[in-house]
Amino acid sequence: MMQKPLLLASSSPYRKVLLERFGLPFRCASPDIDETPIQGETGEALATRLAETKTRALRERFPGHWIIGSDQVACLPDGSVLSKPGDHKQATDQLCRSSGHKVLFLTGLALLDADSGRLERHCEPFTAHFRELTGEEIEAYLRREHPYDCAGSFKMEGLGITLFEALEGRDPNSLVGLPLIALNEMLCRWGRNPLLEHRPDAVRG
Template structure:
């Protein structure tokens, strides 16, 4: 398969920073996608559907690209879903619900060839064990990091780590918003190996 330029279907600075770690050139564009869940839709189905929808939303604007879409959903033990809180009050409610529980984070990933329609989809699970949080801790944390654009109301790469007892999953990058292990596997299947692209001219001793 002929290699094509990469496009990240996201305006998220968190996903952009993650993708930069692979060392591949790419551009970003924000898709316009309705993220409302379908009635009865599971967290896995929602995350993968939205990841694909974000990629497909940019195919007409960006022909000749491989488009990367991603979306994240958090699932409480009772099956209810947590999305981006958008406000301090909603974030407070989310962390109160998560306190003392295991919360399953599902990060959908899609890689789409804008021309041929070739598509790969994946959903990366990751379980977060929240410790018992006091209202004072919740309020202080939220005012310090203001993670109102993050599913689950925390920033894994920041002070959010203080909210947890344990983490369980193969790729902690998925908690930030982009499963790099799964994406690397997809890219290698499509003929791009980030480790072998643009190698140094010579190895140093």
């Protein structure tokens, strides 16, 4: 299969930094989609559906591209699904509910060939064991990092690490928002191996 330029369907600076680790040239574009869950939808179904929807939202604007989409949800032990909190009040509620519990993070990943319509989807699980957090700690954390655009209300690449007592999963990058191990596997199956094509001087944007 002919190699095509990559497009990251995201405006997230966190996902952009992660994808830069592959050393491949790519572009970024923000998809405009409705992220409202469907009634009765599981966390895995929601994460993979949103990841795919992001790629399809940009298909007509970017013909000739391989489009990468990713989205994440968090699932509490009682089955509740947490998405992006959006504000301080919701983030406080999310962290209070996560305190002392194992929270399953599900990161959906989709790779779409804009021309042929070929699509591959994956959902990467990762478990975060939250320690018992005091109200004072939660307030201090939120005031310092403002993680209101992050599922679960924390930034793994920052002070979010102080919220946990253990992390469990094959790819910690998925907690930041882009499961690089799974994406590498997809690209290799599509005939594009980042290890053999690494370009440290690649222009990205």
